[in-house]
Amino acid sequence: MTRPLSDPPGKGPAHASSAAVAANEETASPLVANLRPAARAAPDSGIVEVMNYGRDRPGMIPLWAGEGDLATPDFICAAATKSLAEGETFYTWQRGIPPLREALSRYHERLYQRRLPSERFFVTGSGMQAIQIAIAAVAGAGDEVLIPSPAWPNCAAATGLAGASAVEVPMRFSDKAGWQLDLDRLFAAAGPATKAIFLNSPSNPTGWTATQDELKAVLAFARKRGLWIIADEVYNRFYFAGERAPSFYDVAGEDDPIIFVNTFSKNWAMTGWRIGWIGAPAVLGRVIENLIQYSTSGVAVFMQRAATVAVEEGEAFLQLQVERAREGRRIICEALAASPRVRFAWPDGAFYLFFSIRGAEETAKLGLRLVDEANIGVAPGTAFGTGGEAFMRLCFARKAEDLAEAGRRLTRWLAD
Numbered sequence: 001m002t003r004p005l006s007d008p009p010g011k012g013p014a015h016a017s018s019a020a021v022a023a024n025e026e027t028a029s030p031l032v033a034n035l036r037p038a039a040r041a042a043p044d045s046g047i048v049e050v051m052n053y054g055r056d057r058p059g060m061i062p063l064w065a066g067e068g069d070l071a072t073p074d075f076i077c078a079a080a081t082k083s084l085a086e087g088e089t090f091y092t093w094q095r096g097i098p099p100l101r102e103a104l105s106r107y108h109e110r111l112y113q114r115r116l117p118s119e120r121f122f123v124t125g126s127g128m129q130a131i132q133i134a135i136a137a138v139a140g141a142g143d144e145v146l147i148p149s150p151a152w153p154n155c156a157a158a159t160g161l162a163g164a165s166a167v168e169v170p171m172r173f174s175d176k177a178g179w180q181l182d183l184d185r186l187f188a189a190a191g192p193a194t195k196a197i198f199l200n201s202p203s204n205p206t207g208w209t210a211t212q213d214e215l216k217a218v219l220a221f222a223r224k225r226g227l228w229i230i231a232d233e234v235y236n237r238f239y240f241a242g243e244r245a246p247s248f249y250d251v252a253g254e255d256d257p258i259i260f261v262n263t264f265s266k267n268w269a270m271t272g273w274r275i276g277w278i279g280a281p282a283v284l285g286r287v288i289e290n291l292i293q294y295s296t297s298g299v300a301v302f303m304q305r306a307a308t309v310a311v312e313e314g315e316a317f318l319q320l321q322v323e324r325a326r327e328g329r330r331i332i333c334e335a336l337a338a339s340p341r342v343r344f345a346w347p348d349g350a351f352y353l354f355f356s357i358r359g360a361e362e363t364a365k366l367g368l369r370l371v372d373e374a375n376i377g378v379a380p381g382t383a384f385g386t387g388g389e390a391f392m393r394l395c396f397a398r399k400a401e402d403l404a405e406a407g408r409r410l411t412r413w414l415a416d
């Protein structure tokens with residue numbers, strides 16, 4: 001039984017119709033009309049729509065969100081519990097507790113083989129908040145931020161909320177070369193209002209990973225034009241051709257105009273904790289501290305204790321996660337490669353497969369259909385901006401059996 005792409009009015013599932021009612025109530029409300037336009041204009045997440053639609057289905061394999069299926073390991077949780085038991089429940093350092101900032105400094109030194117002092121690191125309430133602070137620091141009303149797309153939608157939305165405009169720079173896709181960043185196109189998009197380039201590598205959703213030469217070229221352009229780079233390297237450990245992905249840390253000096261955003265979410269299975277970090281020239285410290293003060297006023301100490309243990313003792317767990325993702329990638333890519341209807345490039349990094357289906361290029365509602373007809377949850381490419389519309393995103397950071405079953409369900413659905 002197949003369901004039409006969009007439900008006829010009044011016949012839709014409970015969630016969809018109540019969402020429509022809520023939207024109508026909202027439009028009619030003078031309270032909403034009186035809100036700040038940039039707040040009203042913040043877009044709904046196309047990923048959340050599918051999640052809300054399918055989350056309670058029995059037997060559903062949920063591959064829609066950007067997280068793995070492992071819970072935070074006990075040794076990390078234990079550090080949080082211990083901290084709470086010891087009464088660490090008070091206000092704390094805005095920039096982050098010194099032991100965590102020192103641990104981050106050592107972690108980066110191990111990874112990049114260079115000295116990066118703790119004064120460069122600032123603890124934030126998630127990677128998302130790191131992005132929000134980075135944008136608030138560099139762009140406001142009338143400014144533009146360039147974002148290669150398809151991209152994780154939150155960066156553009158955070159730019160809009162800051163009163164600035166996100167300018168999408170479409171990447172190219174071909175079956176042979178996969179996803180590619182056209183540097184000339186990126187540089188041509190920079191105008192007088194451009195303040196920053198947001199570069200996410202390895203990329204969510206495409207898995208595209210910048211080469212060191214590409215990073216060098218972007219940095220040279222930013223230096224020349226006085227632009228900021230916001231370097232979103234949250235998937236830098238999920239890289240399938242080496243220990244880590246190429247990074248701006250490989251090519252930049254300490255005082256280059258780069259704000260790195262990162263998170264504990266992915267490496268150490270801490271998505272629900274909401275803790276991340278910024279790496280930036282130490283001279284920005286006072287400004288970043290103030291932006292933290294006037295948003296969250298700092299991250300809870302017990303979470304920072306857990307994060308310290310994660311960076312200091314979590315390497316083996318992180319390796320395990322990367323290996324699972326590598327195996328998940330193999331399973332799902334091999335399964336889908338068997339279908340002549342599917343197009344994709346094997347992702348170099350991150351833990352997503354971004355694929356398109358011949359004959360089903362209208363993906364806005366395809367995620368809902370796949371919930372109903374294949375009992376798997378994938379996110380529609382429309383959620384990731386220009387260039388993503390014909391694709392679907394699937395997260396392969398899960399156990400092998402789930403991915404093998406998801407591959408079977410998808411190929412069966414494709415053959416029908």
Ligand SMILES: Cc1ncc(COP(=O)(O)O)c(C=O)c1O
Nearest residue numbers: 066126127128152204263265276
């Ligand atoms: C590209 C990218 N950047 C940043 C984040 C932020 O992660 P979090 O807010 O969970 O720390 C995510 C999460 O999915 C992401 O995909």
